[in-house]
Amino acid sequence: MKSDGKGGTEGTFAVYGGSSLIQVGNLSFSGDGKMLAVASTPGRVDLWNVDDRKKLRTLEGGSTVALSADGRMLAKDGDGIEICNTANGKLIRRIPWSLTTPTPGVQRTINQLQFNASGSLLLVSSNGENDVVFSVASGQLVATLTATQQGQFSRDGASVVGGNAKHLIEWNTKDWTKVSDVPNGPDYVTQIAAFPEKNLAVVGGPKNARLVQISSGEEVANVGQGYTNFAAFGDDGTIILTYSSSGFGVWGTTGKQYCYKANLGNGTVALSANGRWLAAAMVNGGTSIAIWNLKRALSACDVPTFAKSP
Numbered sequence: 001m002k003s004d005g006k007g008g009t010e011g012t013f014a015v016y017g018g019s020s021l022i023q024v025g026n027l028s029f030s031g032d033g034k035m036l037a038v039a040s041t042p043g044r045v046d047l048w049n050v051d052d053r054k055k056l057r058t059l060e061g062g063s064t065v066a067l068s069a070d071g072r073m074l075a076k077d078g079d080g081i082e083i084c085n086t087a088n089g090k091l092i093r094r095i096p097w098s099l100t101t102p103t104p105g106v107q108r109t110i111n112q113l114q115f116n117a118s119g120s121l122l123l124v125s126s127n128g129e130n131d132v133v134f135s136v137a138s139g140q141l142v143a144t145l146t147a148t149q150q151g152q153f154s155r156d157g158a159s160v161v162g163g164n165a166k167h168l169i170e171w172n173t174k175d176w177t178k179v180s181d182v183p184n185g186p187d188y189v190t191q192i193a194a195f196p197e198k199n200l201a202v203v204g205g206p207k208n209a210r211l212v213q214i215s216s217g218e219e220v221a222n223v224g225q226g227y228t229n230f231a232a233f234g235d236d237g238t239i240i241l242t243y244s245s246s247g248f249g250v251w252g253t254t255g256k257q258y259c260y261k262a263n264l265g266n267g268t269v270a271l272s273a274n275g276r277w278l279a280a281a282m283v284n285g286g287t288s289i290a291i292w293n294l295k296r297a298l299s300a301c302d303v304p305t306f307a308k309s310p
Contacts, residue, residue, distance in 0.1 A: 028067045030071030075113045119136060145160065188205060190228050200253060224244035230268075239303060279291045
């Protein structure tokens with residue numbers, strides 16, 4: 001709000017609480033898919049037991065969340081980066097985080113958190129900044145990944161794949177040296193999904209989602225049109241899921257589209273690492289989440305792996 005110079009005001013404002021403006025902004029499954037963390041505006045995190053459809057607890061603060069693979073730890077932004085015990089909600093460690101950047105009006109807002117497979121490292125992506133990696137045990141900075149945004153740990157935690165408008169980089173997590181660094185772009189990166197075991201990554205941007213080879217940057221296929229909100233590989237790397245402004249799609253690694261849905265939710269989507277559950281935030285649904293059994297959902301498509309699933 002600001003003065004109109006005539007004794008009145010002009011502009012807009014939002015009020016949260018009992019309003020359709022309350023919505024889910026981030027989702028994270030535990031590795032076995034049994035627990036789901038739901039981060040909603042204006043700073044609330046709900047922990048759910050997915051199988052029992054039972055809410056375990058609610059924590060204050062946090063619009064971006066990550067669950068460790070074993071489901072024992074939750075990382076969220078709030079007063080710095082807070083790592084909490086999911087069993088009792090108590091704080092384990094706080095990692096200081098400054099929103100200030102050298103650019104006036106630009107804040108270093110966290111938009112992605114991810115644990116490695118063992119839960120020993122936390123990867124942090126923020127608005128327009130290089131990704132950084134912290135030790136969970138000590139809270140100390142381990143690495144700053146130059147020219148890397150929206151990075152993703154490989155499933156075994158041996159590497160991180162990320163990039164920006166010029167680079168697609170794979171990092172070795174043992175010594176933080178580059179495994180590969182290939183040209184990318186020309187657009188900025190909104191999402192990256194990586195499956196180094198098959199030398200594949202999905203690079204999402206404001207115009208499309210591209211399936212590329214990690215080692216060369218060569219484009220294999222286009223797997224979505226428009227702004228990419230979500231991208232993920234299935235648990236064995238044979239299918240790709242993307243949600244862009246053109247809609248939600250299920251793709252093969254050759255670029256063949258098997259399924260399509262125009263409106264899946266508000267753009268906030270998560271896939272459990274074991275490939276069992278797909279979750280999506282509902283449009284104007286407050287803190288409600290829709291969850292699908294992925295194999296059953298894909299059995300209705302022409303996906304070869306799931307065509308005969310019950």
